[in-house]
Amino acid sequence: MTILQLLILIFSFFALSRVILRTRDKKLTLYEFIFWVFVWASVIFIAFFPGVSTFFANLVGIDRGVDILIYSGIGLLFYLIFRLYVKLEELEQEFTVLVREISFIKKKEK
Amino acid sequence: MKEQLLKKIHENKVGQALEKIPILKNKIVFLFSMTLIYIIIPAYEEENSIGKVIDDLKKHGYENIVVIDDGSTDSTFQIAKDKDISVIRHVVNRGQGAALETGIQYALTKDPDIVVTFDADGQFLAEDIKRLCEPIKNKRADVVLGSRFLGKAKNIPLIKKIVLKLGILVVYLLYDIKLTDSQNGFRAFSGYAASKIDIKSNGMEHAGEILHEIKSKKLKYMEVPVTVVYTDYSISKGQKSSKSIILGLKMILKKLMR
Ligand SMILES: Nc1nc2c(ncn2[C@@H]2O[C@H](COP(=O)(O)OP(=O)(O)OP(=O)(O)O)[C@@H](O)[C@H]2O)c(=O)[nH]1
Ligand SMILES: [Mg+2]
Numbered sequence: 001m002t003i004l005q006l007l008i009l010i011f012s013f014f015a016l017s018r019v020i021l022r023t024r025d026k027k028l029t030l031y032e033f034i035f036w037v038f039v040w041a042s043v044i045f046i047a048f049f050p051g052v053s054t055f056f057a058n059l060v061g062i063d064r065g066v067d068i069l070i071y072s073g074i075g076l077l078f079y080l081i082f083r084l085y086v087k088l089e090e091l092e093q094e095f096t097v098l099v100r101e102i103s104f105i106k107k108k109e110k
Numbered sequence: 111m112k113e114q115l116l117k118k119i120h121e122n123k124v125g126q127a128l129e130k131i132p133i134l135k136n137k138i139v140f141l142f143s144m145t146l147i148y149i150i151i152p153a154y155e156e157e158n159s160i161g162k163v164i165d166d167l168k169k170h171g172y173e174n175i176v177v178i179d180d181g182s183t184d185s186t187f188q189i190a191k192d193k194d195i196s197v198i199r200h201v202v203n204r205g206q207g208a209a210l211e212t213g214i215q216y217a218l219t220k221d222p223d224i225v226v227t228f229d230a231d232g233q234f235l236a237e238d239i240k241r242l243c244e245p246i247k248n249k250r251a252d253v254v255l256g257s258r259f260l261g262k263a264k265n266i267p268l269i270k271k272i273v274l275k276l277g278i279l280v281v282y283l284l285y286d287i288k289l290t291d292s293q294n295g296f297r298a299f300s301g302y303a304a305s306k307i308d309i310k311s312n313g314m315e316h317a318g319e320i321l322h323e324i325k326s327k328k329l330k331y332m333e334v335p336v337t338v339v340y341t342d343y344s345i346s347k348g349q350k351s352s353k354s355i356i357l358g359l360k361m362i363l364k365k366l367m368r
Contacts, residue, residue, distance in 0.1 A: 086367055093310050096208040103178075103198045103212060 008047040012040045039076075117173060120146065120220065129221070145223035145247055147239070149175045150213035152206050152295075153230035157184040158343065160230045164193045167228070170236040176216050177230070178209040186230075206295070207316030211309040218305055223247075225304040227297050231344045234296050238336040242298040245332055252303035252329040255289065256296030261335030267345060273354045277317075280358050284365050285321045289333060293317050296336050303329050311364065314349060318361040322368075 001009075019036040022028045028036070046053050046069065054065030062068050119125035149172050153160050160177065167175055177190040181203035190197045198216055200209065210227055217225050224243050228234055238256065245251040263271070274293055281292040297320070299307065307323040309316050324331050349357075 082363075085363065089367070092312055095202075096204045096211075096312050099200045099202050099204050100208070100212045100215070103200050104216070107196075107198050107216075 005047050009044060012044045012047075016040050145243070146220070147172060147174060147224045147226060147243060148217040148220060148222040149239070150210065150217055150225060150227045151175065151177045151230050152180060152209035152213060152227070153177055153182065153186050153190070154180045154203060154206070154209075155182045155184050155186060155347070156230040157182070157186050157189055159232040160186055161189045161193070163228070163230055163232050164190065164195060166236045167239075168193075170239070172236065172239065174220070174222070176213050178213045178216075180204060180206070180209045205312035205314070207309050207311040207313055207319070210316060214299075214304050214307070214309070218301070222301050222304070225299045225301065227295055227299075229295050231347050233338050233340065233344045233348075235337050235339070238296065239298075242296065242334055242336065245334065246298055246300045250330070251332045252300045253307075253324055253331040254298040255291070255331060255333045256294045256336035256338075257289070257291035257333040258294060258336060258338040259290045260333060262337040263340070264337060265340040266338070267340065269351045270340070270345075270348075273351045277354070277358075280361060281318060281321060284318060284361060285325060287321050287325065289321075291333070292321065294336070294338070296338070303327075313360070314357055315360045315364055318364065322365075 016037065019028065019033060019040070023030075023033045050065055052065075053069055057063065057065045057068035060068070062071070120129065149167055151160070151163065156163075164175060164177070173195075175193075176196040176198060177186075179187040179190060179197060179199045181200045187197060187199055196216065198212060200212065213227070214225060224246050226239055226242060228239075234256075238261075242254050242256060245254050258266070259274075274291065277293045278289055278291070282288055293314075295317075303324075306327045306329065307320060309319055309323075311319045323329075
């Protein structure tokens with residue numbers, strides 16, 4: 001086992017423990033739980049069997065295994081940012097509802 | 111005079127009770143042969159123009175006005191307050207879309223026949239309101255959209271013109287609605303349309319959302335020429351053209367989220 005593999009292993013287990021804890025607190029839905037377990041399990045798997053990523057890379061016509069990791073990493077990040085944007089937008093809209101209600105209450109007081 | 115009377119009836123408890131009876135309401139409106147028009151003015155840091163805008167509206171006979179001061183740090187609120195109109199204040203700046211929705215919800219409690227949205231920066235003319243309301247009075251439309259390109263865009267900067275034309279294209283691609291001016295804040299809604307339309311966007315992307323609502327709620331709409339005046343003041347206060355790229359992206363994202 002190389003040091004890099006050890007580090008990836010430790011970090012992935014740390015992340016997985018967070019996922020489990022969050023799910024137990026009901027902060028993550030079942031769908032999200034499965035998604036994250038899949039992500040970190042794949043990370044561990046690929047760290048120990050790098051050949052797998054090369055196999056998948058060649059399958060879609062990419063030469064190096066590392067490249068497909070980077071591409072899918074970027075794709076994942078985009079997806080997460082979009083979800084964050086949606087969440088933020090929801091918060092903004094809820095915040096506006098609050099500000100609006102306060103403005104109506106204040107208007108009635110006067 | 112008529113308007114004063116109708117307003118009195120509308121504000122009076124007995125009058126309100128009478129208005130609840132549909133036949134009577136029609137009678138009252140018919141008697142004074144007028145429609146209750148509510149003007150909604152979203153305002154953010156407009157102390158230099160808001161007073162004149164309100165005075166001008168009153169001069170043209172529009173007495174039912176609600177200003178939404180959107181967390182301005184200047185004296186916009188106080189100036190509007192001293193004008194004997196309704197003023198609502200957001201404690202935090204939430205954007206023009208949020209302010210419009212607040213104004214519409216407030217106006218709807220007064221059971222208006224027509225709701226008109228009007229800018230606080232003095233770019234619109236009070237005399238255009240009549241033309242905007244006409245199709246609603248005649249039941250030819252639920253929503254009337256002002257168009258500065260059918261009408262006049264006085265002293266419009268070239269870059270602004272280009273941005274607005276691009277906006278028309280984006281709106282056409284996203285919502286399949288062909289307009290001559292898609293980003294114009296000068297609009298009139300029937301009471302019915304105002305109660306149907308729900309603006310969730312806080313910022314300027316509400317322009318697209320309103321069109322989406324018009325389509326999905328199957329409201330009849332039409333465009334009417336209006337004048338939009340560009341002055342050094344309005345340009346310095348107005349939307350920076352550079353921001354329109356982000357605005358366009360936001361409209362696309364909003365569309366994706368639905
Ligand atoms: N409530 C609220 N109103 C705003 C805000 N920003 C602008 N407004 C108001 O919305 C109206 C139009 O704003 P402008 O920034 O001039 O936008 P515009 O007229 O569409 O764009 P221009 O063509 O550049 O003038 C004015 O009455 C402003 O006071 C905001 O953050 N909140
Ligand atoms: Mg303006």
